[in-house]
Amino acid sequence: xxxxxxxxxxxxxxxxxxxxxxxxxxxxxxxxxxxxxxxxxxxxxxxxxxxxxxxxxxxxxxxxxxxxxxxxxxxxxxxxxxxxxxxxxxxxxxxxxxxxxxxxxxxxxxxxxxxxxxx
Numbered sequence: 001x002x003x004x005x006x007x008x009x010x011x012x013x014x015x016x017x018x019x020x021x022x023x024x025x026x027x028x029x030x031x032x033x034x035x036x037x038x039x040x041x042x043x044x045x046x047x048x049x050x051x052x053x054x055x056x057x058x059x060x061x062x063x064x065x066x067x068x069x070x071x072x073x074x075x076x077x078x079x080x081x082x083x084x085x086x087x088x089x090x091x092x093x094x095x096x097x098x099x100x101x102x103x104x105x106x107x108x109x110x111x112x113x114x115x116x117x118x119x
């Protein structure tokens with residue numbers, strides 16, 4: 001049976017939130033994560049430790065290859081991080097693999113969106 005894409009994303013977000021929590025971070029998952037919030041951007045996760053704030057966009061993939069991210073998500077993540085004085089992070093986990101973390105300077109513009117090449 002195929003998993004619904006939003007359920008797969010929620011599972012990945014919860015998995016990362018639990019991992020960060022276990023490492024001593026205070027973690028919250030955006031209540032409207034993936035919910036189409038139009039007025040203001042809400043990141044997938046916000047993690048805080050020792051006064052440092054990390055703002056996450058979480059991606060989970062079945063297959064390898066580049067990940068394409070909507071420009072609105074990147075702009076929203078950037079704005080949220082700016083307002084919170086936090087660091088924007090793209091967290092990626094390939095099926096069966098470990099989490100990898102990328103800063104936004106790893107994104108490449110492609111048309112009106114962005115591409116993240118996974119190493």
